[in-house]
Amino acid sequence: MVTDDAGTLALHGKKLEFGFSREAGARGVEVEAGYGLFDGLEVAVAAARMRAEGVRGQGFGLALKWVPLQPEQGLSAGLRLDIGHERAGGERAREVALTGLLSWRFANDIALHANLGRRSVRAGGVRDRNSVWAGSVDLPLAGHWQLAVEAFGERGTRPGRQIGLRYQVHEEVTLSAAVGRADGARLASLGVAWEF
Numbered sequence: 001m002v003t004d005d006a007g008t009l010a011l012h013g014k015k016l017e018f019g020f021s022r023e024a025g026a027r028g029v030e031v032e033a034g035y036g037l038f039d040g041l042e043v044a045v046a047a048a049r050m051r052a053e054g055v056r057g058q059g060f061g062l063a064l065k066w067v068p069l070q071p072e073q074g075l076s077a078g079l080r081l082d083i084g085h086e087r088a089g090g091e092r093a094r095e096v097a098l099t100g101l102l103s104w105r106f107a108n109d110i111a112l113h114a115n116l117g118r119r120s121v122r123a124g125g126v127r128d129r130n131s132v133w134a135g136s137v138d139l140p141l142a143g144h145w146q147l148a149v150e151a152f153g154e155r156g157t158r159p160g161r162q163i164g165l166r167y168q169v170h171e172e173v174t175l176s177a178a179v180g181r182a183d184g185a186r187l188a189s190l191g192v193a194w195e196f
Contacts, residue, residue, distance in 0.1 A: 001164055001178060002152040003136035005113045006076035006103035008067050009036035015044075015195040024185035026052035040068050040078070050088065057088025067101065076103040080117075093123035097132070111138040119154070130154045144168035148178070157183045164189075172196050 009015060013036040021028050027050065034044035041064070048059040067078030077100075084095040099117030115134040120127060136150030146166040153159040160182025167175045173194050180187045 001136060001148055001150055001162060001176075002160070003113045003115055003134040003150045004065075004080060004099070004101055005111065006067050006078050006101040007070055008040055008042040008065055008078075009034055009195065011036050011039050013195065015193060017191060017193045019189055019191035021187070021189040023182070023187050026050060040070065041066050052088075055089040057086060059084060059086035061085070065101075070103075071105075073105050073107055076105070077101065091124060093121055095119060095121045099132070109138075109140040112136075113138070115152075130156065150180075152182070160187070162187060 015032075015034040017030075017032040017034075019030045021030070028048055030046060030048040032044055032046040034042055036042050044063045044065070046061040046063070048061075050057040050059070061082060061084035063080060063082045065078065065080045067076060069078065070076040080099045080101055082095070082097040082099070086093045086095070097117055097119040099115050102114045104112045113134075113136045115132070117132050118129065119132050120129045122128075132152075132154045134150060134152035136148055139147045139149075141147055144167055146168075148164040148166065150162050151159050152162070160180060162178050162180030162182075164176055164178030169175055173192065176189075176191045176193070178187070178189045
């Protein structure tokens with residue numbers, strides 16, 4: 001999903017995530033590893049490979065997520081800093097994004113999430129700065145199933161929408177799938193996450 005929650009890994013907690021995505025004929029795979037450096041501070045590194053219209057690309061990223069306020073119920077709040085580098089077809093792009101994160105968790109396990117941020121992308125000597133936003137709701141279903149519904153976008157584009165399902169295979173392993181549309185293009189993704 002595009003929307004991030006205001007929550008971090010526990011101290012010395014670890015996670016591995018693998019995902020496959022497709023958007024308007026472009027395909028990609030991504031691997032991310034995260035680590036809980038301190039209570040409320042998580043660091044993650046990611047690598048991705050993409051292919052679109054016969055052009056291959058790759059990307060690398062670093063993220064720092066700081067959530068000083070994260071009770072089990074009620075309001076959680078924090079910030080996320082993302083720094084990324086992408087190369088495709090001889091072109092290079094660098095991205096820096098700072099996003100505010102808010103979550104509200106209810107006693108019945110329903111959760112609301114909101115993101116608001118600013119992203120700067122530099123490609124081909126041109127810098128593009130834009131505001132980004134996202135919002136989602138997580139709804140528990142029967143058994144180990146969870147439904148997620150979200151909307152997201154940036155200034156100058158039509159809002160995207162996505163719906164996803166998560167299934168908790170084991171206490172530490174979750175499978176996910178999502179479909180949606182963004183700026184007129186279809187989106188689909190599959191993923192697996194392991195937190196330990």
